[in-house]
Amino acid sequence: MTTPDRILRCKDVMALTGLSRSTLYAMMSEGTFPASVKLSKRAVGWRAAVVQAWLDAR
Template structure:
């Protein structure tokens, strides 16, 4: 399990969930996956605790 305050990048989230990049973003736009956190102008990430909670709820 990951640390709750860790930020996961897209590749980490894809490996953890088994979802593709396009599926992640499609699910985000439908409200079925937690939104990303903007890290910089061109980088986003997801809070590990939120992704883990989403996985546990599935």
């Protein structure tokens, strides 16, 4: 059985990557950072495994 992927909120991603919110969104629009996952009308998050893979690739 696989464990579900954890969802990281923006503050967690900023702390993990060292990037600011505006840089995260700019990199997402350029396609150089993984896209967020819509959680509700006003909430987004990022899959922890995808963010970690992005960090490992850097």
